[in-house]
Amino acid sequence: MIERARDIVTFDNVGLRYGTDREVLSDVSFTLHPGSFYFLTGASGAGKTSLLKLLYLAQRPSRGVIRLFGTDTVTLPRKRLPAFRRRLGVVFQDFRLVPHLSAYDNVALPLRVSGVREGDIAKPVNDMLEWVGLSHRREARPATLSGGERQRVAIARAVIGRPDMLLADEPTGNVDPEMALKLLRLFEALNRLGTTVVVATHDVHLLRKVSGSMIMRLDKGRLSDPTGALRYPPRRENAG
Secondary structure, eight states, rough: OOOOSSSSHHHHHHHEEEETSOOOEEEEEEEEEOOOOEEOOOOOSSSHHHHHHTTTTTSOOEEEEEEEETEESSSOGGHHHHHHHEEEEEEOOTTTTTTOOHHHHHHHHHHHHHHHOOOGTTHHHHHHHTTOOOOTTTOOOOOOOOOOHHHHHHHHHHHTTSSSSSEETTTTTSSSSSHHHHHHHHHHHHHTOOOOEEEEOOOOOGGGSSSEEEEEEEEEEESSTTTTOOOESSSOOOOO
């Protein structure tokens, strides 16, 4: 049974290296609170994607402690990892759509894996495809979609199951500014329903779009704001 926790994620002095190379992440410590919205930013090569890999359990750290939903995932047996991953929604930079499935079936996949009845799948999937502007492409396979369309399918798939935490790696990198804002509003709506959202981006303009969001900055593998206390825009004090 997965333990319910006050903090959804805790990193304690985490380091990550690939093979014998130098660490790509060093002494990373932070806490993510349930229902909060975070931007993870930094220059290209700062370690954003590596940090996300640790968060969605695709990589184990070289050192330190990571707790997800109150459980130490560093020592967690591999057979227990799928139960944790089902509580996560992930938008990858390379999309990772199933090539032989239609856009509709790619979006429906998390619901089917979770055991949702087929009769209860059509409406949420069609609604989600309409939201991301792809109703007319529901039967298209990934190879026939543009990069921006594949990105939108990947995002729809990640959020369809209302995950406890959504992790998005440069989710607006392949869409125009109007669609980028629409997708960000989708993340906000999911966040208001209680999902913790982490968006990795190098686009500083996005940081101004979500009021009260928290900003974590990576610089050469280290968090420059490890407390996650930097908030944009700052909250205003009551005038009364």
